[in-house]
Amino acid sequence: MQRSILAMALAAAGLWGAAQTAAAGTVTVITSFPKELTTAYQKAFEAANPGIKVEILNKNTTASVAYIRELPEGQRPDVMWASAPDAFEVLASYKLLQGAPEVVNRSAPEKIGNYPLNDPKGMYYGQALAGYGIEWNTRYLKAHKLPVPKEWSDLVRPEYFGHIAISSPSRSGTTQLTVETILQGEGWDKGWTQLLQIMGNAAAVTDRSFAVPDGVNNGQYGIGIVIDFLALAGKYSGYPVDFTYPSMTAVVPANIALIAGAKNADEAKKFMAYTMSVPGQQLLFDPKIGRLPILPYSMLKPPAGYPVPQDIAKRAKVQFNTELSGQRYPVVISLFDQMVTFRLKELQAATKAIHEAAAALKARPNARGGELLAQARSLAYTSLVGADNVKNPEFLELFRKSRRDVAVSKQLTGMEQMWSEKARANYERARQLAEEARGLAK
Structure with missing residues (x-):
């Protein structure tokens, strides 16, 4: 019996050791990237590194940040991999990232345009x-006789009503970056006015960023506001689509980081280094991936x-401020949801009425009608949070606090409900004023 117990103990110890070895050979990567990209890297890395497995945990960027924040050290994923640099700033501010400078490929340039390739810290x-x-x-566009849009400002025009799709920035880190790029390029107040005008023309606000290019690829939507690689993947895969960078854009890095308290830091670093190596960078050109590499094209x-990244960066008018974006990150995504995502029908109705009133007043000008139309536009296209408020440290700090705190959750929920109701009321009043203006032009 003693021999049997000893044998069982040894066998259990052996199984436990094998399990530990298996765990030690697994890199858990949390990422918002599509399956086509993650599968390609998973297979290539595992082939080049026998004995190390890659486990992909797919979540949108906002959910990834929340997930990492909620887990204790020792239970977190090993690697964070996503497009949004401000999401990494948020994680760094909570001391949830760990430096790993040895993974950097020194053949890559230090900057893209004036923007640092790697976090200065x-x-x-x-x-x-x-x-x-x-x-x-x-x-x-040909079927609907629509011109090709080149700038964000083109998308506010009435002919694009009902033809545009975008994903929600609360569900897509890349959309959050796009929204933030417009806000930084135009300024907070003017940027929100332009965004709300474009959103009034939107046919849909999707749950995931992939749904926008998929919809444009199959002709469900005519125009999509997207990150370049999602559009390039469609173009180079043979879909009847094209893509342009507006002048008010920015070229910024998609990032990778070691999560603090990673279970398998050594294996994680090997994976990170592989993604920046020549073989890892060459994978980016796969038609199903369509991303821009960090390494010079002379090496690939x-x-x-x-597209050549440095050429795009030279033309871009926005010098993206990651720190600023990180500070107001939760405010931007919450405000967008309350004013756009959850009130899209009301914003669409107001915008449709504004377009119709503008056309009627253009044909038959009327001074009073013009005043009413201006009031309608102001109500529909003005942010509920002004530039001064978003610079207030106390206001920003509230949105950084955990919603697990009952008092914080109650305060934030109350504020968001107020925004939602105010947006609904503004859009309804804007629609009424626009319809009244149109009536004066008859």
């Missing part, structure tokens, strides 16, 4: 490059006519 590193812009379906084999 050494907490996260550029693994690919991304710009933000406009995708369109060439057949759809890009497809003919592939």
